[in-house]
Amino acid sequence: MTIVTPPTPRTRLGSAFAMFRNRKSIAGLLILGFFVLVAIFADVLAPYSPTKVDPTARFQAPSPAHWLGTTHIGEDVLSQVIHGTRGVIVVGFLAAIIATLIAIVVGVISGYLNGWRSEGLSALTNVFLVIPGLPLIIIVASMFEDPPLWVIAAVLGLIGWAWGARVLRAQTMSLRNRDFIQAARANGEPLRRIIAVEMLPNLMALIAASFVGTVTAAILGLTTLSYIGVIPVTTYNWGTILNWASAQGAFRQNQWWWYLPPGLCIAAIGVALSLINFGIDEYVNPRLRSAGERARAMKKKGLNINDAVTAVRTTPTNETR
Amino acid sequence: MTALQPTLPTADSTPPTDDIDALEVGTTATTASKGRSRIPWRFLGGRALFYLFTLWAAVTINFILPRMMKGDAVTAYLARNRNISPEAADGLRALLGLDTDKSLFEQYIDYWSHLIRGDLGVSLLHGLRPVTEVISQSLPWTIGLVGFATIVSFVIGTIGGAIVGWRRGSRLDALIPITTFLSTIPYFWLGLLAIAVFSVNLRWFPIGKAYGVGMSPELTLEFVGQVIHHGFLPAVTIIIASLGGWMLGMRNMMLTVLDEDYIMVAQAKGMPNRRVLWRYAARNAVLPQIQSFALSIGFIVGGTIVMEMVFSYPGVGKLLLDATNAKDYALMQGVFLVITLSVLIANVLADVAYAFLDPRTRQTGA
């Protein structure tokens, strides 16, 4: 028998995060990390205060003094975008944490149990899925005067948990019938340990993907609601910047330095999160990763992966037997 | 062990009287009967029950919402508008919860009775016209544009995803990140950009609305032409933004299905590639797509609201936003109810389509 070095705690941690170790996930994490850093150090990075008004420098195109130009009352666009990062990151992650926690509790419990409790939770999940979220948020938000960030995050989280719960329920139901869960039950493991220790680690990839997806949805929701004006414009995020830009006719007057950066930032974060999710997808379903590789490898040999019949080589190859 | 078909034992053990073929039933346990039905009643019945429950939940939410708002807001709202007829005022009170002398349960019953009569109150924003009338004017615009755009996007995305999945490893693979990127761009920004480029700069398309100023809806060629001209940008932006999701989902499902053994058997039998792709692989991969289509209808509705704001399109989304800004509570309530109802109906249709397409829902046996 060969001697194998037992895994150290460090390699254990490494394998727990294996789903993040491919190129796509790393690229996404780097971009996301960049934005998180900007959000944290916004005060230091922004050259001006975002509300500093300069009547002499209105509607200016980008210049050395103002890298992204100025708004209609002379505020520095770059500083506004930098400060706006904070609201987006905080609300996005907070809403996703709330939503994912609810999704785990509802999804795993309704997947593991049988009978009316499971069906009831499932019906509740489906109701939240079907009832259209945006109109509901609009109506609810209109009832508040100036909601603080965490209230916005909570509302977004409460609207968005249903998708993850449904996916987790399906996966839990399929896990429940696996032999190792039956073995744990037959050994007399208590229910909470079965769920926490035996099932949850196997659900990790799904939970991660659901979390990332919810962050994307929360950020898009927040910026959209800010743009519409349902969330009051006193809070700073990229959506409110676009709201002002649009209201001041920036789109009609081709003031691209005002309306392009915030939108590009939203798109960039969206791309980063999508990349992370692609990486997790390929980890969970290795076929996605290898299917393209196999086809390309065959193409190099002159074969098409979709051919049912391959031609027989009549000339010998150089390969040794 | 080979598949053995034992003769039913004779004297010692007397099995039940049915003449069962154990192989067909799949188990040697006794007394199993198979059901056969072409219409999956069980499946549809279960879904119908669920939708009724959701409808009830939506109506109840609608009932609760205005009652959660600060009371003086609603009374002030009524006080502002003195020239409502007494019946209308009664209706509004019942809908918005100002009958403080009645118990909550009585208010609930009142609310339902108004709904069943089709009375959703009157809209203060629109000159005291009944809410139902206001909504029914805007609804066709939304359903027409969004329905058309969504179906086109779904079809193109699904077919595209099937082809990209089939031709895996080719340059078509690049389509996936491109369309996904387009999907992560916030839709309202995409719409505004489209207006900035195509309407303001290139002047190919008008800036907003469904038809030209000063025209009224009539079935003339000129009017239809205007509708198409105005609706082009909104429809195209919707299609581009939602294409990525369908394509990605379909392509992933295709990759999973193409790995299955029955695809290999079909190809080994000599079936032409086109048939394998469309009638075997795509046919099976599209089933989860339909399910996710049903689920995404709620989100599509959300996108409608944004689109109508960006393009000033006179649909129910814009109606909701205007009502929210003007604090026209009756209209807000009514629009939310109608939107939820439409989403439910769309889900029902999607479920029926799925039930007929997926043969597994017809099973009733063990």
Place this chain on the structure above:
Amino acid sequence: MSLLEFDSVTKVYSVRGAGQIKALDDVSFTLESGQTIGLVGQSGSGKSTIAKILTQLETPSSGEVRLDGSAIPRRGRGLRSYRQQLRMVFQDPFASLNPYHSVRHHVERPLRLDHVVPAVQLDGEVRRLLGRVRLPESVADRRPHELSGGQRQRVAIARALASRPKFLVADEPVSMLDVSIRLGVLNLLAELQRDEGLGVLYITHDLATARHFSNEIIVLNQGRIVESGTADDVILRPTHPYTQELRAASPDPEKFFASASGSGTVSAPATAAVSGTEGGTR
């Protein structure tokens, strides 16, 4: 000496849309510690249902299971102590281990749950158990996907033995293993049974190994026991037509090749492993 009694157990499942299915019909047998019973039958005959009822994953519709004369409690401390006495080895070696956890976790859990040894001795006990199933200690920190099928099944056996049970239910323990290693695992089970004095219920569809491994054999068909007796009696002198057909269906390589080279047709093969000399290769 412990006694496990399966007394007139019937199990009926209600299936939506298909009425009721009777998986077990008035099944009775007795298992003593130190003895092996082979439970033979084709797929769907009810073998796994018996295993599930014994491990309390299902409850009988009628009839009773008794350990040492007293009925199995449904919950509480009594159930916990019953579970400690009867453990199961599952059919699929990969599915019966949690892919996320190490071998050590799998073997330690029963030790902790049933307080078999004090906490300080856990490592030593894990080492001892792995040694009993002929696995080196280095395996303890590996995950299931790093092991071969035979190794995984040995881990499953070690896990089953951890709580020092008196009875073992082996549900087709070697069906999903390579033929070449089946004998090794079965011999290990036989040796453990001898050394620990276990009562083993060996569930299988393979007559040859049933005879090799068991003292008694029970033949199950459509949820009923159609024949039972000592291993040699049932295999060599089957009285029930079903058992006779089972025996006839087992392939015999010698007879097969002999008839194929001689005449053009192939006559119905008879079992070689289950025919021939009495006593077999125990």
